């Protein structure tokens with residue numbers, strides 16, 4: 377059997393750094409020289425530039441994306457006894473942040489095509505205690521918020537947008553965040569716009585909410601040693617802001633590259649047993665993750681691993697079935713059938729802006745080889761096709 381020597385990582389942060397090395401090193405050194413590590417002009421500059429980028433008036437830098445959602449919930453006045461609709465398929469933090477703010481996540485099943493919260497089911501989940509919803513722009517695909525805005529208007533609900541995976545995405549030419557409502561970002565290193573540590577932000581165009589967020593992130597303190605409320609210690613630090621300032625001008629190009637890679641990979645899967653996501657025209661999906669569906673997902677994952685291709689699963693356990701929310705009384709297996717099916721069928725393919733043409737072709741060849749050989753027993757006596765072995 378021919379030996380596979382190619383390795384395609386799931387993300388490649390080293391490739392990104394090597395393209396930015398000189399500029400990045402200078403920016404980090406500048407922070408060290410100024411010794412201004414928390415707050416100050418670099419954080420303020422990033423907040424201004426990021427607010428302008430997403431089309432909101434204000435940006436409040438915080439310690440991570442989870443805190444961004446918790447602080448947004450607190451700033452919106454959510455707390456004990458309030459129910460918040462959260463999609464059953466998302467990263468744990470979309471719900472955890474709501475719990476940490478003292479409110480109760482209520483899980484809603486998702487749409488089988490977009491994988492976003494299903495608006496009809498969201499309407500059914502509203503009770504007299506429902507106060508808000510977390511709209512997660514999952515995988516980098518913008519949610520169509522129109523039906524949720526109608527629902528929000530009918531029941532006086534707050535929409536908090538979880539944009540942790542969708543920096544720079546837009547719909548009908550409107551960037552995410554331009555709505556001016558509470559929009560939450562994570563700058564976890566592997567995100568489309570990632571720091572070199574934890575970081576996050578909330579953008580809004582509401583001056584009152586901005587002011588509340590600034591106080592909440594800083595020990596509930598509107599001025600030094602004045603504490604008007606019990607807040608948090610959740611600040612974006614200057615080193616992370618400096619890193620993000622270097623990266624922000626590249627975000628648009630990186631997102632374009634991700635879309636181009638995704639377009640090629642999805643086109644290669646058209647009509648096959650591996651279901652690729654639709655690439656929406658009016659929605660500039662930024663492919664934080666390229667998630668495909670396959671009824672033989674575990675086999676496919678194993679096959680790609682054998683070919684040297686790293687993949688991920690986002691997410692293997694729907695939120696209502698996590699141990700944490702089961703112990704808090706969330707409904708059991710069978711309650712959110714779409715999210716539960718997806719959890720066993722979805723696979724995230726490698727995706728990063730710096731992927732080379734050769735790497736994309738390699739992944740496409742491996743996917744085609746799987747489709748061709750899926751009825752053979754694998755991996756026992758499988759022989760790699762010539763195109764993959766090297």
Ligand SMILES: Cc1ncc(COP(=O)(O)O)c(C=O)c1O
Nearest residue numbers: 440441442467469470540562564
């Ligand atoms: C959808 C979603 N929401 C929230 C978060 C939380 O962000 P952080 O890891 O910065 O706390 C993440 C990050 O992984 C995420 O993917």
